Amino acid sequence: MALKATVCKATLQIADIDRGVYADHQLTLARHPSESDERMMIRLLAFALNVPADSRDGGLEVAKGMWEPEEPELWEKDLTGRIRHWIEVGQPEERRLVKASGRADRVSVYAFSHAAPGWWSGLGSRVRRAGNIEAWLVPAERSRELATLAGRSMQLQVNRQDGEVWIADGERSVQIVPERLR
Numbered sequence: 001m002a003l004k005a006t007v008c009k010a011t012l013q014i015a016d017i018d019r020g021v022y023a024d025h026q027l028t029l030a031r032h033p034s035e036s037d038e039r040m041m042i043r044l045l046a047f048a049l050n051v052p053a054d055s056r057d058g059g060l061e062v063a064k065g066m067w068e069p070e071e072p073e074l075w076e077k078d079l080t081g082r083i084r085h086w087i088e089v090g091q092p093e094e095r096r097l098v099k100a101s102g103r104a105d106r107v108s109v110y111a112f113s114h115a116a117p118g119w120w121s122g123l124g125s126r127v128r129r130a131g132n133i134e135a136w137l138v139p140a141e142r143s144r145e146l147a148t149l150a151g152r153s154m155q156l157q158v159n160r161q162d163g164e165v166w167i168a169d170g171e172r173s174v175q176i177v178p179e180r181l182r
């Protein structure tokens with residue numbers, strides 16, 4: 001019998017001073033049986049850092065990246081269905097990124113393990129020609145701290161100013177400074 005996904009609900013209160021985005025969002029995440037709390041929380045972080053100020057031209061959605069190879073972790077589509085932003089988490093293969101760059105206006109990757117800098121150094125120059133791919137590194141020690149905030153039901157405050165991100169659950173907070181790899 002196949003294991004089922006764990007449903008996690010998150011309320012995000014976002015105050016992104018860098019982008020001028022201030023909003024509350026309710027998210028339902030299906031955590032794949034093979035997905036760690038750390039990876040799920042990086043998906044939430046990627047959502048908070050990329051959600052548009054409003055959804056009048058389309059919105060950022062949680063996609064089925066773990067289940068469906070033709071979808072990313074998150075994507076922003078316009079009202080016609082065109083993919084404006086494709087967001088991956090982890091260390092996707094070159095082929096997947098190049099294919100995504102042809103399907104979307106913009107592609108972002110949020111890597112978070114100790115091996116991520118090595119992964120990008122071997123891959124970055126090969127995908128650079130696509131021109132619309134950017135990669136971010138969340139330091140491994142910070143992503144592990146972020147995982148401590150994971151739960152089936154989460155109330156999180158996300159604040160970003162001058163490139164620093166603070167995520168808090170009322171009792172604990174984690175400071176993250178994502179490093180742009182490209």
